[in-house]
Amino acid sequence: MPSGGVHPITQKGPQRRGGFGFGTFQSEDARAFYAAIREPFLIGKPTRNSQLSHNEGDAALGAASLASVVLTRDLKKAGPLRVARDHGGKLIDMTTFDRAGPSLASLIDTCHAED
Numbered sequence: 001m002p003s004g005g006v007h008p009i010t011q012k013g014p015q016r017r018g019g020f021g022f023g024t025f026q027s028e029d030a031r032a033f034y035a036a037i038r039e040p041f042l043i044g045k046p047t048r049n050s051q052l053s054h055n056e057g058d059a060a061l062g063a064a065s066l067a068s069v070v071l072t073r074d075l076k077k078a079g080p081l082r083v084a085r086d087h088g089g090k091l092i093d094m095t096t097f098d099r100a101g102p103s104l105a106s107l108i109d110t111c112h113a114e115d
Helices: 028-042 056-064 080-086 104-113
Strands: 070-072 091-093
Touching: 028 056, 028 080, 056 070, 056 080, 070 080, 080 091, 091 104
Parallel strands: 070 091
Antiparallel strands: none
């Protein structure tokens, strides 16, 4: 079976990390993050053409930003990524990235140094 526990032949519809019916590890920080965003941003939201619910992808990236650097252009709108940023997530707003300014590597190093 491929990594993530998703079987490509039997899995229909969207494939999420771990697939359906498979457990995955979730840190206490990620669990607290999902608890904070579940009601305002995930519950009862419609499914998009991608077959993911509204904000589901941003929620996964927000949780990932608690342990890794995430590059995004979506920090202007209210949602899971802004919640993650406001609670210590390592998100770099690419809308303000200027190729003439600091290198992307230095921005990522700065983001890691804030830990």
